[in-house]
Amino acid sequence: MERGRIVMEDVTLDYRLYHDRAVTLRETMLNVFNRKTTTEHFRALDGVNLLVEPGESLGLIGGNGAGKSTLLKILAGIYRPTSGRAETGGRIASLLDLGVGFHPDLTGEENLMLNGALLGLDRAGMKKLVPEIAEFAQLTRFMDIPVKYYSKGMFMRLGFSLATAVDPDVLLIDEVLAVGDASFQEKCYRRIWEFRERGKTIVFVSHDMKAVSRLCRRVVWLKDGKVVLDGEPGMMISEYLESSRRHAPETGTSPREWGTREVWFDSVTIRNGDGVPARTFRRGEKLVVDAVVKSRMPGPVEGVVFGFSIHRNDGETIIATNNLEMNQPLLRVDGSCRASMEIVLEPREPGTYLLGIALTDPVKSKDYHWRDYFYPVTILEERRDPPLLLSGAVWKQE
Amino acid sequence: MLLLMESLVSKDLKVRYKRSIMGFAWFLLKPLFSMVVYYFVFTRILRFGGAIPHFPLFLLTGLLPWNFFSSSLTASTSSLLDNHRLIRSIYFPRMTLPAAVVAANLIHLLLALCVLEAVLLAFGRTPGLSILLVIPALLLFTMMTVGIGMLLAVGNVFYRDVKQFVEVLLLAWFYSSPIIYPLDSLGIDIVGSQRLLGILKWNPVSGFMEIMHSVMYAGVAPRAWCWLSLSIWSVVFLAAGAAVFRRMEPVVVKEL
Numbered sequence: 174m175e176r177g178r179i180v181m182e183d184v185t186l187d188y189r190l191y192h193d194r195a196v197t198l199r200e201t202m203l204n205v206f207n208r209k210t211t212t213e214h215f216r217a218l219d220g221v222n223l224l225v226e227p228g229e230s231l232g233l234i235g236g237n238g239a240g241k242s243t244l245l246k247i248l249a250g251i252y253r254p255t256s257g258r259a260e261t262g263g264r265i266a267s268l269l270d271l272g273v274g275f276h277p278d279l280t281g282e283e284n285l286m287l288n289g290a291l292l293g294l295d296r297a298g299m300k301k302l303v304p305e306i307a308e309f310a311q312l313t314r315f316m317d318i319p320v321k322y323y324s325k326g327m328f329m330r331l332g333f334s335l336a337t338a339v340d341p342d343v344l345l346i347d348e349v350l351a352v353g354d355a356s357f358q359e360k361c362y363r364r365i366w367e368f369r370e371r372g373k374t375i376v377f378v379s380h381d382m383k384a385v386s387r388l389c390r391r392v393v394w395l396k397d398g399k400v401v402l403d404g405e406p407g408m409m410i411s412e413y414l415e416s417s418r419r420h421a422p423e424t425g426t427s428p429r430e431w432g433t434r435e436v437w438f439d440s441v442t443i444r445n446g447d448g449v450p451a452r453t454f455r456r457g458e459k460l461v462v463d464a465v466v467k468s469r470m471p472g473p474v475e476g477v478v479f480g481f482s483i484h485r486n487d488g489e490t491i492i493a494t495n496n497l498e499m500n501q502p503l504l505r506v507d508g509s510c511r512a513s514m515e516i517v518l519e520p521r522e523p524g525t526y527l528l529g530i531a532l533t534d535p536v537k538s539k540d541y542h543w544r545d546y547f548y549p550v551t552i553l554e555e556r557r558d559p560p561l562l563l564s565g566a567v568w569k570q571e
Numbered sequence: 572m573l574l575l576m577e578s579l580v581s582k583d584l585k586v587r588y589k590r591s592i593m594g595f596a597w598f599l600l601k602p603l604f605s606m607v608v609y610y611f612v613f614t615r616i617l618r619f620g621g622a623i624p625h626f627p628l629f630l631l632t633g634l635l636p637w638n639f640f641s642s643s644l645t646a647s648t649s650s651l652l653d654n655h656r657l658i659r660s661i662y663f664p665r666m667t668l669p670a671a672v673v674a675a676n677l678i679h680l681l682l683a684l685c686v687l688e689a690v691l692l693a694f695g696r697t698p699g700l701s702i703l704l705v706i707p708a709l710l711l712f713t714m715m716t717v718g719i720g721m722l723l724a725v726g727n728v729f730y731r732d733v734k735q736f737v738e739v740l741l742l743a744w745f746y747s748s749p750i751i752y753p754l755d756s757l758g759i760d761i762v763g764s765q766r767l768l769g770i771l772k773w774n775p776v777s778g779f780m781e782i783m784h785s786v787m788y789a790g791v792a793p794r795a796w797c798w799l800s801l802s803i804w805s806v807v808f809l810a811a812g813a814a815v816f817r818r819m820e821p822v823v824v825k826e827l
Contacts, residue, residue, distance in 0.1 A: 270660035279585060286578065
């Protein structure tokens with residue numbers, strides 16, 4: 174295997190997930206005996222093919238849980254693929270978690286010597302590197318102090334200097350460049366840049382697209398454990414950002430409807446204070462949700478809770494309450510009924526909000542019918558006259 | 572790999588005695604204290620060690636290696652979990668973790684045994700050439716300890732119960748091993764029946780303890796069954812430990 178080359182052929186990696194479903198102590202005990210804890214396999218990487226030539230600088234992008242870190246761990250030799258072949262040529266420096274091998278009670282120098290061995294350096298070689306590492310980390314004066322007295326920044330700086338001091342053929346970086354203050358971060362980038370110029374292979378995982386485009390000449394986009402696209406950074410990043418913009422609102426606040434529908438909203442009308450169907454409201458105006466609620470249960474259904482929620486556009490819940498919480502009469506649905514609720518809002522910020530409504534029975538823990546983010550309602554900016562009031566004015570002359 | 576072991580061991584030794592007044596002396600003090608306790612319990616309260624001459628010295632010859640064995644196993648059980656961040660962020664031969672723990676304890680044992688030998692000399696128990704047999708015996712015993720340690724370390728990753736279980740196991744193991752009593756004619760008075768004595772012989776640590784007692788305390792050559800038992804158990808445990816560790820390693824790393 175050539176130094177600095179990375180080969181991945183049809184690499185798959187599964188994790189085992191444990192679902193502890195036990196809620197009560199009794200269930201916990203039963204689980205112990207029945208071994209009912211369900212295990213499930215989660216495929217973190219799914220048939221990944223990747224060839225990185227020596228000297229390439231590759232950025233890995235993708236959402237959370239796309240498999241970026243898992244891929245990096247396979248390249249570092251930490252995980253073995255469940256199937257497929259993965260090989261990394263030459264000496265690897267993995268910047269996945271800085272300073273992990275440090276023991277708090279040992280001094281900076283002792284820790285460097287110990288960690289040098291973990292990275293596969295011999296004692297003499299490490300001894301030579303210590304002053305250099307200390308200098309880069311700007312910690313020369315602190316090398317004989319136990320690292321537990323270091324600040325977080327000092328600790329990370331030492332970790333970074335150590336990880337990059339070993340002259341690797343392949344540098345694996347996982348979002349660790351937020352090290353220390355701005356000037357040290359700049360120094361870190363310069364050092365990584367230097368590696369790139371010297372023809373070392375770099376694999377860089379980050380959510381920071383600016384950093385990726387700065388450092389990488391090639392970008393691979395992972396999604397659900399698969400390579401979606403592989404290409405030149407400029408195009409890939411804009412494609413990626415475009416797609417995350419497209420997807421975010423859909424998954425976040427797209428209208429959602431679910432429930433058992435034993436009792437359901439047959440029709441819903443939203444009216445203003447004058448009883449006219451409306452979606453825009455003035456400040457302080459009454460909002461009325463008028464609904465025909467039906468039941469397919471034999472006999473009357475008692476104790477139905479009628480609730481509503483109001484969300485900001487980004488999905489953040491602002492208000493959520495119901496007739497039970499507000500000590501108002503609960504619904505009794507016998508076949509069909511009309512129900513309404515009147516909401517008076519005092520908005521601090523005009524704009525469009527998402528109204529959701531629900532029929533539930535918390536006593537029987539039943540969700541009959543939910544409509545979340547369903548009705549966009551706009552609260553208008555109200556023109557106040559006069560816009561200013563004079564509360565005082567003073568004239569003086571000395 | 573050797574260098575890594577050496578570094579891990581030296582870290583272990585350095586860290587263990589940071590901020591302690593007695594420091595390194597504890598490796599001797601601990602077995603010494605337990606020797607005093609057992610001595611008083613067994614000669615003053617239970618009255619059974621009286622038949623064994625220089626009973627405290629006899630106790631020490633067994634307690635020192637047992638101390639090594641039990642603290643090695645306890646520490647190696649948690650060795651993988653304790654280092655989970657390290658394991659998940661760089662690659663290195665993980666087998667070194669339980670092995671280094673045992674090695675650090677072995678250094679303590681060697682030093683303690685030297686001190687013990689000096690004490691034995693002071694009491695007029697001059698060792699014969701057979702003292703050299705301590706070396707192969709220790710080697711085999713260490714192999715066994717590493718093997719069991721690896722099994723426990725892997726087991727503990729999947730079931731945290733292993734750590735609790737080890738404590739109980741060690742307690743039972745201690746009393747069923749010839750540490751505070753011998754397995755020869757003198758032991759019959761203590762153990763009670765010849766049959767039970769025969770069963771205890773096949774306890775994995777019996778062979779080693781008997782060798783230590785014969786070589787260091789009694790100054791005679793150990794009997795053949797001791798070597799046989801010790802060798803078999805050592806090879807079995809080391810092979811099983813290494814095989815299981817190797818096989819489970821990829822799973823363990825993900826599980827941590």
